[in-house]
Amino acid sequence: MSEPIIKFEKVVKSYGNYRVLNDLDFEVARGEKVTIIGPSGSGKSTVLRILMTLEKINGGVVSVGNEPLWHEQGPNGLVPAREAHLRKMRKQLGMVFQQFNLFPHMTVLRNLTEAPMSVLGLSKQDARERAEELLQLVGLADQLQKFPNQLSGGQQQRVGIARALAMRPKVMLFDEPTSALDPELVGEVLNVIAKLAEEHDLTMLLVTHEMRFAREVSDRVCFFDQGNIKEQGTPDELFTNPKEERTRAFLKAVLEG
């Protein structure tokens, strides 16, 4: 396995007395597609939210591309990161949200060009070309002047994916991207994600309840339970022959539900 692009070392995250992440050690290799599954409250979304700097950590070190995410190198070791460092680090990551979180007052085109223009400094022309290319990729090339509320949930989520990609992140984080969708719209979003998974440079971290999909696209599946990885392996290992009793119980419940 090549060097990890993401590394969690003894990471602790707690809300009051409740430990969401419990001394988590976790690595993702460059270009790897990893799916995180597990019961709710097991800390799987928290992993993504910490990476996107939406949640602070309470202990341990998280690194992205060999550089600490929540810390900076001070004269006497690591010190908590300042906003400038966080902004620099965020550029490597893109996130797709369960609730899409598109900007409702902006057209699809504006949703896709806002950050590339104001953050990366792209010209209007370049940003537009990039947006059109990405909308082509997600199959929405003809919708660029629509507002989000004129689109279906599946279309909105595909815009959400294109919007994150417009920043050219090295790592894409998908936080239950199909959980808020009507069942008949899930497929179109999963198709787009599967298409992205074929790109071998892009690292993908996916939290999902779509087990069949996880099996198809991931290199590795991690089963989270009580704030740590209970079991992990290739999709075949984990789905056909889980070792842990807890994993078996979870898979049984999910696949039969």
Added chain:
Amino acid sequence: MLFGITWDTSNGDLAFALSILPILLRGMVVTIQATIAGFAIAMVLGLIFAVLKSVPLKIVSWPTIVITEFFRDTPLLVQLFFLYYVLADYNIILPAFATGALALGVQYSAYMAEVYRAGIEAVAKGQREAAKALDLSASRTFTHIILPQAVPRVVPALGNYLVSIMKDVPVLSVVTVLEMLGVARIIGDQTFNYLVPLSMVGGLYLIMTLVASALVRFVDAKLPKRGLPFK
């Protein structure tokens, strides 16, 4: 006689009313001007206060909270006298109209700051998170993501203050601003007929506030509920 217009006191109330109507309308123009000026100041200053209150640094937010509480909890008349008489002692002499508009604006900015803040806090948390995930700067997030969604929601609440400001304008007559009520009182003082001019002021006020309310409803209906569009 006022503003070069004479009144007719010898042909009954109707003729008197008609003769002073142009004078009252002059006063009404001043009332409307003061309302608009005060409202504009309050809108801008209120937004600034709302932003400063939400700054995570206590050294910024605390003084802002103290100042806005002071503006909110002291009478308009006290603030008006303060601006008009006390500042003059320090050689800051503002025209009566400017003083009045400023006093109205300052007092109502404190109320409006709360309205803005409620609107800003009502914008879904996911919007901030999406902006952060796209690495937008804090100021860009505020001006391009949060504010365009917050403002349309608070238009009705801000509009109520437009009507309130309008109804507070007569207070400015104590610092010699010739707004409608002040004009009516002068007419009453000189003709010993208070009933007619004051009744007219009441009626004209009712018309103004109804129009202002309709205007607010119109603007509110025109604004897209999901935020001001960004093409």
